[in-house]
Amino acid sequence: MHDAICPKFDKAMQLISKRWTGLIIHQLLDGPKRFSQLEAAMPISGRLLSERLKELEQEGIVHREVYPxxxxxxxxxxxxxxxxxxxxxxxxxxxxxxxxxxxxxDLQENA
Structure with a gap:
């Protein structure tokens, strides 16, 4: 029965459904953001935000640009x-x- 699941769809759902990943992508749909802007927009720790951004970068979804x-x-x-x-x-x-x-x-959790 498990063979009926498309492996690519399964991987996509696992990636997008990770806590905060969807919200990070949603924030970046409006355009480039600095780390501090993303951190201020969501109640997420800096460590976890950094981890999620690295995962998204490794998947080729997010680009990290360093300005010297x-x-x-x-x-x-x-x-x-x-x-x-x-x-x-x-x-x-x-x-x-x-x-x-x-x-x-739900409203108190997002306050």
Whole structure:
């Protein structure tokens, strides 16, 4: 029965469903961001954000650009592969607005 699962789809779901990964990609859909901007936009530890960004970079979804300035500036952006997720995330956003309801616990968790 397990053979019916497409291995590529399974890997994609495992990657995107990791905690914070989808939200990081969603943030980068608006354009390049510095680490501090991403960290400020989400309640995530710097260590975990760094780990997720490295994973996304290894998968070819995120590009890390280092600008040789003082102080050094580093920006993260989506690659072509990452930008290809845009329509999927826009549809998921549309679906969530239409079908997902939040209760008080959800609202407190995101406050």
């Amino acid at each position: 300035e003082t102080p050094v500036r580093i920006e993260y952006s989506l690659t072509t592969k990452g930008c290809a997720l845009g329509p999927l995330f826009k549809e998921l956003e549309h679906w969530s607005h239409e079908w997902v309801t939040l209760d008080d616990a």
